[in-house]
Amino acid sequence: MQVVSEKSSAANDWRRIVIKVGTSTIVDASGEIKYPVINRLSQTLTQLQKSGYDIILVTSGAIGVALQQMKMVKRPTDIPAQQALAAIGQSYLMAIYNQSFAFYQQHVGQVLLTYDVFNNKQMLQHTIDAIEAMLAQHVIPIINENDVIAVDELDHQHSFGDNDRLAAIVTHETNADGLIVLSDIDALYTDNPYVNPTAKKIPLVTQVTPELMASASGSSDLGTGGMATKLYAAEYLISKQRQMILINGKNPATILDVVAGKKMGTLFKGV
Numbered sequence: 238m239q240v241v242s243e244k245s246s247a248a249n250d251w252r253r254i255v256i257k258v259g260t261s262t263i264v265d266a267s268g269e270i271k272y273p274v275i276n277r278l279s280q281t282l283t284q285l286q287k288s289g290y291d292i293i294l295v296t297s298g299a300i301g302v303a304l305q306q307m308k309m310v311k312r313p314t315d316i317p318a319q320q321a322l323a324a325i326g327q328s329y330l331m332a333i334y335n336q337s338f339a340f341y342q343q344h345v346g347q348v349l350l351t352y353d354v355f356n357n358k359q360m361l362q363h364t365i366d367a368i369e370a371m372l373a374q375h376v377i378p379i380i381n382e383n384d385v386i387a388v389d390e391l392d393h394q395h396s397f398g399d400n401d402r403l404a405a406i407v408t409h410e411t412n413a414d415g416l417i418v419l420s421d422i423d424a425l426y427t428d429n430p431y432v433n434p435t436a437k438k439i440p441l442v443t444q445v446t447p448e449l450m451a452s453a454s455g456s457s458d459l460g461t462g463g464m465a466t467k468l469y470a471a472e473y474l475i476s477k478q479r480q481m482i483l484i485n486g487k488n489p490a491t492i493l494d495v496v497a498g499k500k501m502g503t504l505f506k507g508v
């Protein structure tokens with residue numbers, strides 16, 4: 238395992254930043270929508286945008302908020318039911334973001350993507366053009382996977398989409414300096430700390446090794462990706478000479494500390 242603690246450098250020279258928000262940041266364990274967190278996230282991202290940063294938000298949570306809307310306790314296993322929830326929840330999720338950002342006079346734009354976009358030069362260029370046009374007008378693009386139609390690429394038996402990977406690809410394709418992932422956990426640990434209380438925090442990862450992969454198992458109740466998909470995202474970004482920082486999303490204002498160069502969470506950065 239390649240773990241170094243002293244050389245952690247941070248995001249103080251990043252100018253274009255992708256922020257990925259997991260379901261666990263949007264919805265709590267009892268299924269309630271975390272409006273104050275979303276409000277703080279909107280305030281923080283607006284502050285960064287108005288300070289001259291290019292900000293792109295990749296957000297999960299469509300299915301999470303739909304479960305709450307539809308008074309469902311558990312995520313259904315059959316795919317059309319999940320697709321329906323994604324459709325219901327996505328419009329509500331954007332309504333929440335619109336209202337929340339509007340309070341800070343910040344415009345946002347919705348971008349729903351499927352993975353085939355990245356395999357098609359023309360569609361990819363159109364997507365990048367649209368995102369660049371939004372950024373040029375100081376609009377924050379808000380991206381999610383288009384779960385309603387993304388049925389071909391996904392293993393829908395067990396999981397539904399993976400926004401960690403999507404956020405990593407968006408970071409690379411939009412030429413962003415780095416990706417900040419907000420989760421329900423404050424860092425990568427040597428083992429799942431909810432299962433193994435002796436697990437230790439890992440401040441810097443320079444290489445995603447098989448050993449590290451093996452230490453990442455399980456996800457929060459509503460999250461789909463778990464730590465494994467975050468490690469795949471980090472591995473992809475390291476291979477593209479880009480960086481990723483994993484922090485706890487419970488207080489999104491900590492993004493400001495990260496961008497100011499404070500060492501926190503786990504930094505994934507190749508050597």
Ligand SMILES: Nc1ncnc2c1ncn2[C@@H]1O[C@H](COP(=O)(O)OP(=O)(O)O)[C@@H](O)[C@H]1O
Nearest residue numbers: 259260261420426428429453454456457460463
């Ligand atoms: N080695 C590890 N270090 C930290 N968290 C881990 C590890 N292995 C598994 N996990 C689990 O990954 C979860 C975060 O992933 P996930 O539930 O998908 O969150 P999100 O919805 O934010 O994407 C943590 O709550 C924890 O239970």
Ligand SMILES: N[C@@H](CCC(=O)OP(=O)(O)O)C(=O)O
Nearest residue numbers: 260297298299300400461462
């Ligand atoms: N696209 C799905 C989320 C998929 C996903 O990757 O979720 P998470 O592991 O919480 O980031 C949704 O909006 O519900």
